[in-house]
Amino acid sequence: MSLLDRLAMIREPDLSRYRRFVVDGHTVGWVAADLAARLRGHDGVFVVDGETVGLSPRLRDYRERTAAVAGVLQSLRADGWFRGWRNEPYPVGPSFGAGLFEIERAAVPSFGVRAYGIHVNGFVRDGADLRLWVGRRSRHKPTYPNQLDHLVAGGQPAGLSLAENLLKEGAEEASLTPDLVGRAKPVGVLSYLLENEEGLRNDVLFTYDLELPADFTPANADGEIEEFFLWPIDRLIREMSDTANFKFNVAFVNIDFLIRHGCIGPEDPSYLELVRRLRRRPGLR
Amino acid sequence: MSLLDRLAMIREPDLSRYRRFVVDGHTVGWVAADLAARLRGHDGVFVVDGETVGLSPRLRDYRERTAAVAGVLQSLRADGWFRGWRNEPYPVGPSFGAGLFEIERAAVPSFGVRAYGIHVNGFVRDGADLRLWVGRRSRHKPTYPNQLDHLVAGGQPAGLSLAENLLKEGAEEASLTPDLVGRAKPVGVLSYLLENEEGLRNDVLFTYDLELPADFTPANADGEIEEFFLWPIDRLIREMSDTANFKFNVAFVNIDFLIRHGCIGPEDPSYLELVRRLRRRPGLR
Numbered sequence: 001m002s003l004l005d006r007l008a009m010i011r012e013p014d015l016s017r018y019r020r021f022v023v024d025g026h027t028v029g030w031v032a033a034d035l036a037a038r039l040r041g042h043d044g045v046f047v048v049d050g051e052t053v054g055l056s057p058r059l060r061d062y063r064e065r066t067a068a069v070a071g072v073l074q075s076l077r078a079d080g081w082f083r084g085w086r087n088e089p090y091p092v093g094p095s096f097g098a099g100l101f102e103i104e105r106a107a108v109p110s111f112g113v114r115a116y117g118i119h120v121n122g123f124v125r126d127g128a129d130l131r132l133w134v135g136r137r138s139r140h141k142p143t144y145p146n147q148l149d150h151l152v153a154g155g156q157p158a159g160l161s162l163a164e165n166l167l168k169e170g171a172e173e174a175s176l177t178p179d180l181v182g183r184a185k186p187v188g189v190l191s192y193l194l195e196n197e198e199g200l201r202n203d204v205l206f207t208y209d210l211e212l213p214a215d216f217t218p219a220n221a222d223g224e225i226e227e228f229f230l231w232p233i234d235r236l237i238r239e240m241s242d243t244a245n246f247k248f249n250v251a252f253v254n255i256d257f258l259i260r261h262g263c264i265g266p267e268d269p270s271y272l273e274l275v276r277r278l279r280r281r282p283g284l285r
Numbered sequence: 286m287s288l289l290d291r292l293a294m295i296r297e298p299d300l301s302r303y304r305r306f307v308v309d310g311h312t313v314g315w316v317a318a319d320l321a322a323r324l325r326g327h328d329g330v331f332v333v334d335g336e337t338v339g340l341s342p343r344l345r346d347y348r349e350r351t352a353a354v355a356g357v358l359q360s361l362r363a364d365g366w367f368r369g370w371r372n373e374p375y376p377v378g379p380s381f382g383a384g385l386f387e388i389e390r391a392a393v394p395s396f397g398v399r400a401y402g403i404h405v406n407g408f409v410r411d412g413a414d415l416r417l418w419v420g421r422r423s424r425h426k427p428t429y430p431n432q433l434d435h436l437v438a439g440g441q442p443a444g445l446s447l448a449e450n451l452l453k454e455g456a457e458e459a460s461l462t463p464d465l466v467g468r469a470k471p472v473g474v475l476s477y478l479l480e481n482e483e484g485l486r487n488d489v490l491f492t493y494d495l496e497l498p499a500d501f502t503p504a505n506a507d508g509e510i511e512e513f514f515l516w517p518i519d520r521l522i523r524e525m526s527d528t529a530n531f532k533f534n535v536a537f538v539n540i541d542f543l544i545r546h547g548c549i550g551p552e553d554p555s556y557l558e559l560v561r562r563l564r565r566r567p568g569l570r
């Protein structure tokens with residue numbers, strides 16, 4: 001599987017098979033037909049018609065909506081609808097920082113709600129060459145167990161700023177001190193809408209580069225990463241090309257890293273197509 | 286004018302006002318109605334119907350097409366159709382490196398043909414801060430005279446590789462030695478389709494970062510750059526925000542540079558929208 005094949009999954013799904021999830025006039029997600037049918041049974045909370053899913057107008061504010069939706073999600077959960085319940089509230093809204101209510105993270109792909117995340121490329125310079133820190137996710141993670149991941153990456157829950165989340169995830173996942181986290185540089189945004197086994201991943205990833213000293217060794221503190229590797233670029237490319245080890249979106253961020261650092265250049269015949277696929281979904285907000 | 290306003294011009298034109306330019310079954314450009322009408326008078330070379338512009342099937346190969354089209358363009362030029370004739374052949378084709386024939390550079394925007402270019406961000410580190418080399422274009426340039434430009438930038442003509450073009454433009458525009466040019470790192474691609482006073486700019490820009498030593502001073506060798514400035518980032522942002530001095534696409538590449546280097550981060554409320562506008566046209570090939 002080439003790097004280009006890794007990006008083939010960035011493919012806008014046929015949204016005609018989903019109901020638009022509309023709140024306060026904003027499209028905030030996409031709900032599959034079977035879930036929409038199930039939500040009809042909760043008509044004090046959800047309003048489902050032939051085309052859209054909405055929230056009951058009797059729910060007047062952020063708090064009321066959050067509480068009422070949480071009740072429905074617990075009922076669905078009891079029926080086995082979501083996997084990997086996290087107890088992490090995610091904001092739902094038309095754009096970043098403009099939440100209209102919150103839902104449990106495990107339900108986000110089922111509602112096709114846009115989720116934000118942070119991905120940190122932790123790297124070390126070795127002369128003119130680069131080495132990238134790679135972590136292997138715990139075999140006990142509810143999602144993507146055993147797969148290869150970034151030094152630090154995580155979803156962006158409600159109630160934390162990006163900077164606070166970087167500090168928290170950096171400490172938990174790799175024992176990064178605030179001083180080291182403070183060296184992380186924002187380098188852009190990746191965005192995609194795709195279907196996978198979780199449902200619809202409608203993600204906007206804030207990406208960071210963090211140059212680390214050669215003598216730094218990450219240590220996982222929360223049990224979510226089993227081991228870390230410091231790989232030269234050719235090994236990284238081989239692992240991404242030859243195997244399906246990498247978590248899908250970590251591979252996207254890695255390829256963006258390789259392009260931004262000139263590790264892949266226009267002499268590669270797939271260069272323009274790699275960039276094009278990484279940017280298939282410019283509709284991020 | 287904010288940085289966001291600088292990117293507002295990246296706006297797909299209404300292509301229904303143009304005829305599709307089709308060669309060998311590939312769309313290779315877009316021709317405005319008045320030019321299409323004029324090309325009807327050259328029906329041994331161009332085939333114009335209500336919807337498309339094509340080339341006569343009697344033109345059998347690259348060489349024949351190039352020669353026949355050149356004849357028509359000279360006739361149009363004599364009637365005042367193109368400004369800034371360059372005598373630089375540009376390839377016309379469905380994708381990079383796949384030219385079907387060549388046309389004079391000055392005619393490229395009139396035919397809406399995709400043009401490729403190189404843009405080099407020449408920068409100097411000053412502790413943790415960056416300074417960017419900026420050039421002012423000659424007042425005698427046929428296009429965008431006096432506007433601010435990159436240290437090195439240029440269109441990609443037929444018959445040169447990107448690496449050869451970098452060497453040529455680096456030497457001509459800034460007296461860069463091959464050793465210095467060799468340090469330029471490819472960092473991505475920017476692409477847009479927009480209407481301006483030249484016609485349709487259907488561009489794919491290969492972008493490079495070139496870190497220069499603090500004691501390097503560029504010297505223009507071809508008369509196309511009047512003077513150079515080494516600006517700190519806050520000055521660069523101020524010049525882009527407060528004035529219309531920058532050549533339009535140089536501003537795009539500068540904003541991409543600021544994002545990749547963390548000079549603008551997600552704490553800026555316009556961050557996601559800046560990235561979105563830079564990537565409005567992922568259809569590059």
